[in-house]
Each structure stands twice: as structure tokens, then as C-alpha cells.
Amino acid sequence: RDDGLADFAFAMQGLGTGALSLFGTPEQQEWLSRTRAGKAISAFALSEPRSGSDVANTEMTATRDGDSFVLTGEKTWISNGGIADLYVVFARTGEAPGAKGLSAFLVPGDAKGLGIAERLEVIAPHPLARLSFERVRLPATALIGRPGDGFRIAMSVLDVFRSTVGAAALGFARRALDESIKRVAERKLFGAPMAELQMVQGHIADMALDVDAAALLVYRAAWTK
Ligand SMILES: Cc1cc2nc3c(=O)[nH]c(=O)nc-3n(C[C@H](O)[C@H](O)[C@H](O)COP(=O)(O)OP(=O)(O)OC[C@H]3O[C@@H](n4cnc5c(N)ncnc54)[C@H](O)[C@@H]3O)c2cc1C
Structure with a gap:
């Protein structure tokens, strides 16, 4: 009622960390005390240029490489994109075609290979960006939940928000x-x-x-x- 930006700050801290609250390991949940205290900003990165409502069409890939996952692709319309300290990112790990082949990852904002491809301007004061992931290497501990659970995790978070x-x-x-x-x-x-x-x-x-x-x-x- 009073200020859209106040709502936005509150909603985004919840949306960005929802997957950690619901499915994260105790180590991943260590981020929560920082986001609750306003010391870290979070973001939720699901949408892509060719995949909005149709989440099962997610194209970003996360490829296993020994003990790591390597993320490659693009995310767009990401609120807090470019200013977030942590991102929950959804990518295709390929356990099955479509919705059953996605997984969720915790990506720190300063990960090497993560960049702002474009800042998106809207009428309201709302930080939005298109993000590029160029071989962003993450440890296996960055996986949230199990491989192939990404779609279920994304929908569980959206169901709350x-x-x-x-x-x-x-x-x-x-x-x-x-x-x-x-x-x-x-x-x-x-x-x-x-x-x-x-x-x-x-x-x-x-x-x-x-x-x-x-x-x-x-x-x-x-x-x-
Ligand atoms: C201000 C803003 C902030 C955002 N922040 C985030 C964010 O933080 N993280 C994130 O991941 N995404 C974010 N998004 C993206 C948002 O979630 C997508 O815009 C949304 O999922 C719709 O996708 P799309 O824009 O690609 O439209 P599309 O999915 O391409 O939809 C196009 C049209 O098709 C219609 N349509 C879709 N499905 C059906 C159907 N089954 N039957 C009939 N019609 C249908 C839609 O209503 C729409 O009119 C944000 C968007 C905005 C505008």
C-alpha cells in the first residue's frame, strides 16, 4: 500500500532464498541469517529469453565435470540481477527430457563467468537484468536438493510467492x-x-x-x- 519498492525488497529476499529455506543443506542455509539481517541480497534466476511460463523448456545447461558443475547459458528478467550476493539458478542437468531434467544451484554473485549482459529499464524503480553464464564452475555442494528436482523446487517456491x-x-x-x-x-x-x-x-x-x-x-x- 505504501511503497512498491519496500514490498519488492521484502518479496525478493524471500523469493531468492525460498529454495534454500525449503530444500537447502545446513551449509547452504547459512546464507539465511545474512539475508534476514539485510546483509546479503538474493535473487531467483529461472526465466530465459525463450523460457518464461514454459519452465520445462529451460535451455541453460549444467554439465558435470568431476566434482564440479559447469553452467552455461542466459537468464533474463532477473530481479536484483547484477546487485545480488547470491542467486538460485535453474539449469538443465539432463536426467530426463523436459521438466524432469532440471536442477537448482546456489551461485554466489561474484562467481567467475557470471556477468550482466544487459540492464533492463522499467518504469518502477526495480533492478532487473539479463545475465550471462559463461562456463561458471560450481562445486558439487552448490546443488540444491537432488539432480532432476529443479522444476519441483522452482514450483514449490513460486507457490508461496x-x-x-x-x-x-x-x-x-x-x-x-x-x-x-x-x-x-x-x-x-x-x-x-x-x-x-x-x-x-x-x-x-x-x-x-x-x-x-x-x-x-x-x-x-x-x-x-
Ligand atoms: C518486473 C518483472 C520481474 C521479474 N523478475 C523475475 C525474477 O526475479 N526471476 C525470474 O526468473 N523471472 C522474473 N521475471 C520473469 C517472469 O517470471 C516472466 O515474465 C514470466 O514467467 C512470463 O514469461 P514470459 O515473459 O517469457 O512470457 P511468456 O511465457 O512467453 O508468455 C507470453 C504470453 O503467453 C501467455 N501464456 C503463457 N502460458 C500460457 C498458457 N498455458 N495458455 C495461454 N496463454 C499462455 C502469457 O500470459 C503471455 O501473454 C520477471 C518479470 C517481470 C516483468
Whole structure:
């Protein structure tokens, strides 16, 4: 309701570390005290130029090389991209085709071969980037959960944050409705406040109805989760 950026900071620390909270080893979870204290920034890197909703189409590869995994490919629309201290990254390890061949990795922000290919500008103050991974070598301990579990891990994290993202949008909508009601009560038009015009009243009523319907959907999503 008050500030989209405040919501963003809160939501991203959760989204970026959700896989560690739910599936991480005790060593991987050591990051959590730093992110909780605001001493480390986290990011969630799933989307790619050719794979957004269709996560099973992820193209980034993670190839086993002795005790290491080597990550190669691109991620895009990554919130906190370029400023994060840790990334949870999803890549194809190839246990099976499609969704069953993905795995999740913990990648430190200063990993060699991880770079910003492009900073993406949006209207809101929101750090976003397209990231390139050029043979980023990680120890086997960077694997989160088991090989082939990446899709399940990504969906488990998104299942939590879908309802909080909806809740943030609801806060913005409630604020917009309240600002609108204040404005039409103050602004005079044709000798009377705008609020006395019947069509303006109709618009406000429609907005109130949409906000209430959205609230009930968000509550149901949270309750179901
Ligand atoms: C501000 C912002 C921040 C983001 N932050 C992150 C982040 O931190 N980490 C991250 O990994 N990603 C992030 N993303 C990416 C986001 O998750 C993707 O945009 C999203 O997954 C959709 O993918 P896409 O943009 O490639 O669209 P596409 O998947 O290509 O969708 C294109 C169109 O197809 C429609 N569509 C999709 N599936 C179906 C279907 N089954 N049936 C009918 N229509 C369908 C969509 O509604 C859309 O209109 C961010 C995006 C934005 C805008």
C-alpha cells in the first residue's frame, strides 16, 4: 500500500532464498541469517529469453565435470540481477527430457563467468537484468536438493510467492481506490464535487467491486496454500 519498492525488497529476499529455506543443506542455509539481517541480497534466476511460463523448456545447461558443475547459458528478467550476493539458478542437468531434467544451484554473485549482459529499464524503480553464464564452475555442494528436482523446487517456491505478489498488487489497488475517492471529493466540477456526478460514482463503485473481488481471490490463494 505504501511503497512498491519496500514490498519488492521484502518479496525478493524471500523469493531468492525460498529454495534454500525449503530444500537447502545446513551449509547452504547459512546464507539465511545474512539475508534476514539485510546483509546479503538474493535473487531467483529461472526465466530465459525463450523460457518464461514454459519452465520445462529451460535451455541453460549444467554439465558435470568431476566434482564440479559447469553452467552455461542466459537468464533474463532477473530481479536484483547484477546487485545480488547470491542467486538460485535453474539449469538443465539432463536426467530426463523436459521438466524432469532440471536442477537448482546456489551461485554466489561474484562467481567467475557470471556477468550482466544487459540492464533492463522499467518504469518502477526495480533492478532487473539479463545475465550471462559463461562456463561458471560450481562445486558439487552448490546443488540444491537432488539432480532432476529443479522444476519441483522452482514450483514449490513460486507457490508461496504467487499469493504474496497478489497481496502486494491488492495493496496498490486499495491505495489507488482511496486516492481516487479523496480526489473526487475535493475536485469541484460544474459547481459541485466530482463525486456528485453519477458516472463518477459508477466508476468508483466498479473499482471498489474489483478491489473486493481481488481481495477475496488473494485470501483464497493464501488459504489454499
Ligand atoms: C518486473 C518483472 C520481474 C521479474 N523478475 C523475475 C525474477 O526475479 N526471476 C525470474 O526468473 N523471472 C522474473 N521475471 C520473469 C517472469 O517470471 C516472466 O515474465 C514470466 O514467467 C512470463 O514469461 P514470459 O515473459 O517469457 O512470457 P511468456 O511465457 O512467453 O508468455 C507470453 C504470453 O503467453 C501467455 N501464456 C503463457 N502460458 C500460457 C498458457 N498455458 N495458455 C495461454 N496463454 C499462455 C502469457 O500470459 C503471455 O501473454 C520477471 C518479470 C517481470 C516483468
